[in-house]
Amino acid sequence: MPTDPVDWDLAKKVAYKSVAYDPYAAAHFRDGLEEDFDRYTAQAEELVAQCTGLRSLSGNARGRVTDRKGWIDANLASFQRLLRPLVNKFGEQIDAGPMRDLGAKVAGAELGFMLGWMSKRVLGQYDLLVIEDENPQEQDIVYYVAPNVLTLEHRYAFPPQEFRLWLALHEVTHRAQFTGVPWMRQHFLGLVEATMEGLDPDPKRIMEACTRLLEARRRGEDILGSGGIMGLFASEEELQVLNEVAGLMSLLEGHGDVTMDRAGTGLVPSAPRFARVLRNRRQNVRGFAKVFQKLTGLEAKLKQYIEGENFIAEVERRGGAELFNMAWAEPANVPSIEEIRQPELWIERVAPADVAA
Numbered sequence: 261m262p263t264d265p266v267d268w269d270l271a272k273k274v275a276y277k278s279v280a281y282d283p284y285a286a287a288h289f290r291d292g293l294e295e296d297f298d299r300y301t302a303q304a305e306e307l308v309a310q311c312t313g314l315r316s317l318s319g320n321a322r323g324r325v326t327d328r329k330g331w332i333d334a335n336l337a338s339f340q341r342l343l344r345p346l347v348n349k350f351g352e353q354i355d356a357g358p359m360r361d362l363g364a365k366v367a368g369a370e371l372g373f374m375l376g377w378m379s380k381r382v383l384g385q386y387d388l389l390v391i392e393d394e395n396p397q398e399q400d401i402v403y404y405v406a407p408n409v410l411t412l413e414h415r416y417a418f419p420p421q422e423f424r425l426w427l428a429l430h431e432v433t434h435r436a437q438f439t440g441v442p443w444m445r446q447h448f449l450g451l452v453e454a455t456m457e458g459l460d461p462d463p464k465r466i467m468e469a470c471t472r473l474l475e476a477r478r479r480g481e482d483i484l485g486s487g488g489i490m491g492l493f494a495s496e497e498e499l500q501v502l503n504e505v506a507g508l509m510s511l512l513e514g515h516g517d518v519t520m521d522r523a524g525t526g527l528v529p530s531a532p533r534f535a536r537v538l539r540n541r542r543q544n545v546r547g548f549a550k551v552f553q554k555l556t557g558l559e560a561k562l563k564q565y566i567e568g569e570n571f572i573a574e575v576e577r578r579g580g581a582e583l584f585n586m587a588w589a590e591p592a593n594v595p596s597i598e599e600i601r602q603p604e605l606w607i608e609r610v611a612p613a614d615v616a617a
Contacts, residue, residue, distance in 0.1 A: 267368030272336060274372025279328040279379050284407045290325070296424050297323040297404050304428035304523070305436070311523040312433070312515075313585070314440035321435050323402045323428070328379040331405050334387060335375055383408050384427050386434040388445060400439070402431045416537055422528045429520035429528075437512050447591045448508065454501045506597040511587060514568015539565075567600050574603040579611055586610050 284290065301323035309315040326334070385403045404427065413420050438445045521531050528534070575584045587593050587610075599606035 266339070266371060267364040268336060268340065270365055270368035271372035271375070272332065274369050275332045275336075275376040275379065276329055276372075278373070278376030279332070282327060282407050284410045285327070289410055290406050293404075293406055293409075294325045296421070297325055297428065300425045300428040301402055301432060304425065304432040307523040307527075308429060308433050308436050308519060309440075312436060312440075312519055314436040314588070316436055316439040317442065318400060318439040321402055321432050322400070323404060325404050325406050327406055328408075331379050331382060331385070331403060332375050334385075334401075334403060336371075338387065339371065379405070381408065383412070384431040386431050386438070388434070388438045388448070400435075402428070402435060404428075404431075412537075418534065419530055422530045423534060426520055426524055426528045426531055426534055429523050430516045433516045433519040433523075434512060437515065441588045443591055444588075447594070451501060451505050451508065455505065503597045504594070507595050507600050510568040510571065510597065510600045511595055512568070513565045514570070514572050517565055517569055518572050571595065571600045571603050571606075575607065578603075578607055583607070583611055 301321050305316070305321045382405050384405065387399060387401045387403065404424075409424070409427065412418060413423055438448070517535070521535065524531055572584060587595065593610050595603075595606040599609070
């Protein structure tokens with residue numbers, strides 16, 4: 261049995277330590293929260309289906325209210341699933357390396373620190389990783405992180421019922437994308453697997469990456485901004501896969517934001533204010549947190565929301581919802597990150613001649 265490249269126990273310990281204090285741990289703070297999100301998850305599913313035409317092929321959505329540690333546990337499980345191809349491919353090399361224990365501890369500490377930091381900011385998340393031979397009750401879940409939701413509601417005096425429905429609309433949209441578009445889940449997991457397969461523990465890659473970083477710095481380029489550390493260590497072929505992932509995620513995140521506003525029309529009067537506050541929250545990160553986002557690639561993810569929304573707006577301006585829905589027709593129609601940033605390229609590639617002209 262090959263050794264894992266990550267010390268999962270250490271990752272959990274580090275992540276837990278960073279969230280030891282929960283200002284809303286007392287049960288009375290969460291009175292009614294589970295009932296609200298059960299109701300709003302079901303309502304959001306119907307509203308999203310009516311708005312987008314995407315209806316899940318995997319049954320009804322299930323919402324789960326959790327605390328920060330619960331969110332950490334769910335994501336540690338997801339990372340373990342993601343890293344299986346890496347362990348299977350490089351297990352012997354990992355076992356043979358004299359520094360394997362130290363490397364696993366370093367990786368565990370880094371992962372734990374990242375999850376601990378994110379667990380204090382994430383409001384909701386759809387867990388799209390489904391493994392057939394694992395417990396189905398612990399997969400395909402829409403998570404809502406209670407202390408983070410309550411913190412924003414209290415800090416900004418958000419109307420709770422509106423805000424909770426608005427959040428549910430965004431996360432359920434992601435579920436509709438992955439379970440309502442027949443090919444989407446496998447396409448995404450295929451890209452993830454290709455990314456994992458491309459990873460190579462050869463120390464030479466580290467030296468090459470450091471050289472590229474120094475050369476880019478001399479040219480004034482920010483190569484961390486496109487994919488964090490993972491992008492730095494990627495080969496040309498792997499960068500192509502990462503660009504495909506970036507294009508897909510920009511499409512999905514932008515569509516999630518657009519849909520949450522449209523589907524909630526008339527039901528969430530405070531939606532413009534919610535969007536403004538969360539947009540400022542994403543952008544107004546300073547100091548160490550800014551550096552951390554850049555190193556981990558989270559900064560690139562934050563850009564996906566805006567770039568994806570801009571892409572959808574331009575595509576619909578040119579050809580309406582009918583043209584945009586071509587993105588769901590087949591994997592080949594997913595825009596690349598270049599097409600997300602230059603929608604006319606995507607329109608020229610996939611649109612009928614009379615629209616593309």
